[in-house]
Amino acid sequence: MGVIAEAHDHSERKKTRDEDERHDLMNRLKRIEGQVRGLQRMLDEDAYCPDILTQASAVHSALNSFCRVLLANHIRTCVSEDLRAGREETVDELMGTLQKLMK
Numbered sequence: 001m002g003v004i005a006e007a008h009d010h011s012e013r014k015k016t017r018d019e020d021e022r023h024d025l026m027n028r029l030k031r032i033e034g035q036v037r038g039l040q041r042m043l044d045e046d047a048y049c050p051d052i053l054t055q056a057s058a059v060h061s062a063l064n065s066f067c068r069v070l071l072a073n074h075i076r077t078c079v080s081e082d083l084r085a086g087r088e089e090t091v092d093e094l095m096g097t098l099q100k101l102m103k
Contacts, residue, residue: 039055
């Protein structure tokens with residue numbers, strides 16, 4: 001578990017996730033994918049606008065929930081491991097990530 005690559009460019013970094021975490025995150029994404037397909041179907045079937053908006057809101061909520069779980073896992077593993085190893089720049093990276101999430 002934890003960060004594999006030590007590169008400063010976050011796109012070069014990787015994380016080995018345990019099977020439970022991977023399974024939970026994948027299930028969440030598959031549910032979101034199904035909800036998005038439902039939105040497409042509703043649009044194809046000329047569903048009433050408020051019904052589509054309600055479904056879109058559910059997708060938005062599910063994606064936010066996915067992000068909260070992923071962020072919590074990131075803080076518990078990657079961030080805490082980096083801080084223990086003295087990599088204080090991880091705090092700046094986390095702050096940048098939080099700013100992007102809060103747009």
